[in-house]
Amino acid sequence: MDRIRLVGGNPLNGEIVISGAKNAALPLMIASLLTDEPLVLSNVPRLADVKQLERILENHGVDIAVHGRRRGESDGGGQRMTFHAADIVDTTAPYDLVSKMRASFWVIGPLLARCHEARVSLPGGCAIGTRPVDLFLFGLKELGAEIDIDDGYVVAKAPKGGLVGARIVFPKVSVGATHTLLMAATLANGTTMIENAAQEPEITNVAECLVAMGAKISGIGTRTLTIEGVEKLHGANVEVIPDRIETGTFAMAAAMTGGDVLLRGARPEHLQAALDILAKTGVDLTPEADGVRVRRNGNGILPVDIETQPFPGFPTDLQAQFMALMTMSQGTSHVRETIFENRYMHVAELARFGADIAVDGQVATIRGKDKLKGAQVMATDLRASVSLVIAGLAAKGETVVNRIYHLDRGFERLEDKLSRCGAEIERLAG
Numbered sequence: 118m119d120r121i122r123l124v125g126g127n128p129l130n131g132e133i134v135i136s137g138a139k140n141a142a143l144p145l146m147i148a149s150l151l152t153d154e155p156l157v158l159s160n161v162p163r164l165a166d167v168k169q170l171e172r173i174l175e176n177h178g179v180d181i182a183v184h185g186r187r188r189g190e191s192d193g194g195g196q197r198m199t200f201h202a203a204d205i206v207d208t209t210a211p212y213d214l215v216s217k218m219r220a221s222f223w224v225i226g227p228l229l230a231r232c233h234e235a236r237v238s239l240p241g242g243c244a245i246g247t248r249p250v251d252l253f254l255f256g257l258k259e260l261g262a263e264i265d266i267d268d269g270y271v272v273a274k275a276p277k278g279g280l281v282g283a284r285i286v287f288p289k290v291s292v293g294a295t296h297t298l299l300m301a302a303t304l305a306n307g308t309t310m311i312e313n314a315a316q317e318p319e320i321t322n323v324a325e326c327l328v329a330m331g332a333k334i335s336g337i338g339t340r341t342l343t344i345e346g347v348e349k350l351h352g353a354n355v356e357v358i359p360d361r362i363e364t365g366t367f368a369m370a371a372a373m374t375g376g377d378v379l380l381r382g383a384r385p386e387h388l389q390a391a392l393d394i395l396a397k398t399g400v401d402l403t404p405e406a407d408g409v410r411v412r413r414n415g416n417g418i419l420p421v422d423i424e425t426q427p428f429p430g431f432p433t434d435l436q437a438q439f440m441a442l443m444t445m446s447q448g449t450s451h452v453r454e455t456i457f458e459n460r461y462m463h464v465a466e467l468a469r470f471g472a473d474i475a476v477d478g479q480v481a482t483i484r485g486k487d488k489l490k491g492a493q494v495m496a497t498d499l500r501a502s503v504s505l506v507i508a509g510l511a512a513k514g515e516t517v518v519n520r521i522y523h524l525d526r527g528f529e530r531l532e533d534k535l536s537r538c539g540a541e542i543e544r545l546a547g
């Protein structure tokens with residue numbers, strides 16, 4: 118299994134190009150199931166999760182092509198890919214494919230809408246809590262679907278004639294359930310209202326893609342989405358938004374090590390809450406024409422308390438990285454994780470660097486240290502893994518991060534991007 122070795126202490130200086138967002142690319146790829154015409158996506162990141170979803174879509178009968186570079190495109194840019202679901206040959210998403218990744222469960226929405234049936238294995242994904250699917254099932258039932266659980270599979274059937282528009286009031290905000298019901302409703306008979314919908318920028322990216330495919334959606338970017346079902350959707354060309362979690366991660370890495378990094382392509386409005394918090398820790402953040410500049414020169418890291426919240430709040434996917442930063446703050450800070458009940462797996466690993474963190478229920482109390490010391494650590498989930506890299510970049514001496522396949526799920530060329538900015542970091546194969 119590959120590992121990452123790094124030697125801490127170098128400030129980060131230079132430029133990092135932000136990749137396309139994993140959490141937008143995945144549902145956009147899934148949206149291709151809604152039409153028999155080609156959906157062309159650009160800026161698709163090269164990630165293990167994208168590859169895994171390609172396998173799942175191919176199993177349903179989707180033809181997938183990766184296009185070559187065009188004039189004027191940089192070599193590090195995202196992929197342009199076509200997804201063509203001319204004929205869906207199989208409406209089952211099997212356990213061995215779905216169990217590796219949470220988002221693969223979301224195929225249930227388009228399959229049910231277009232083929233009127235779906236059999237999808239209960240999902241996997243990062244082990245950060247129980248992660249039930251009750252909200253998906255509740256929403257699909259509201260659209261008239263009949264649902265059974267059989268041998269670890271969700272078996273869903275639409276009424277004769279297809280799904281029927283309805284008012285769905287989610288009792289809790291869910292990104293995945295919003296994506297799924299939004300996609301399902303585009304082909305339902307009549308109008309659907311999704312209330313208490315997630316407002317994440319990735320939802321907006323998908324909603325705008327669906328509109329480009331001929332869907333009728335209003336309220337995009339708000340808590341209430343209204344979808345007037347149409348008979349058919351068509352092909353479209355859509356760009357994946359830049360990854361706000363990658364942006365925040367590199368911003369925190371630069372804040373941790375000091376230095377001056379331009380995050381090229383970053384969209385500050387997609388992570389304003391996190392940038393506002395970073396500014397309070399003493400980092401200079403300057404929006405530029407094509408990105409955000411992050412600078413910390415000499416001054417110490419100030420302690421700041423955070424609470425994770427659905428968008429536009431502080432994202433849970435940046436909680437571990439922020440905690441890594443706080444381990445070297447000049448005081449005591451608190452993190453409250455309100456989205457997932459078990460998203461503190463990085464705490465025990467950060468302790469190996471000498472970090473002082475105590476967890477009590479939802480709240481972690483972090484007492485900042487002057488110094489961290491490099492260590493052997495184990496990556497436990499995607500964002501936890503990168504928090505260990507951030508700690509390692511600032512720690513004295515050598516760090517080895519084991520089990521980095523988690524990192525490859527969500528970070529494109531992480532070592533390359535960091536080493537170009539002066540970090541001493543390499544991948545050890547095997």
Ligand SMILES: CC(=O)N[C@H]1[C@@H](OP(=O)(O)OP(=O)(O)OC[C@H]2O[C@@H](n3ccc(=O)[nH]c3=O)[C@H](O)[C@@H]2O)O[C@H](CO)[C@@H](O)[C@@H]1O
Pocket residue numbers: 140143219220246247248249250251252253254289290291292293294433434456457458
């Ligand atoms: C691929 C992708 O985009 N993953 C993101 C997505 O995950 P995901 O879509 O899985 O996260 P949700 O927004 O659904 O989860 C939010 C909360 O709702 C709960 N819940 C969810 C569904 C359900 O049926 N029942 C239920 O109780 C979850 O357990 C969790 O406590 O949003 C999360 C919250 O921003 C991010 O951390 C993940 O990176």
Ligand SMILES: C=C(OP(=O)(O)O)C(=O)O
Pocket residue numbers: 140218219220241242243244245434499500527
């Ligand atoms: C938790 C994440 O991914 P997933 O929902 O696929 O587990 C993530 O992207 O941080």
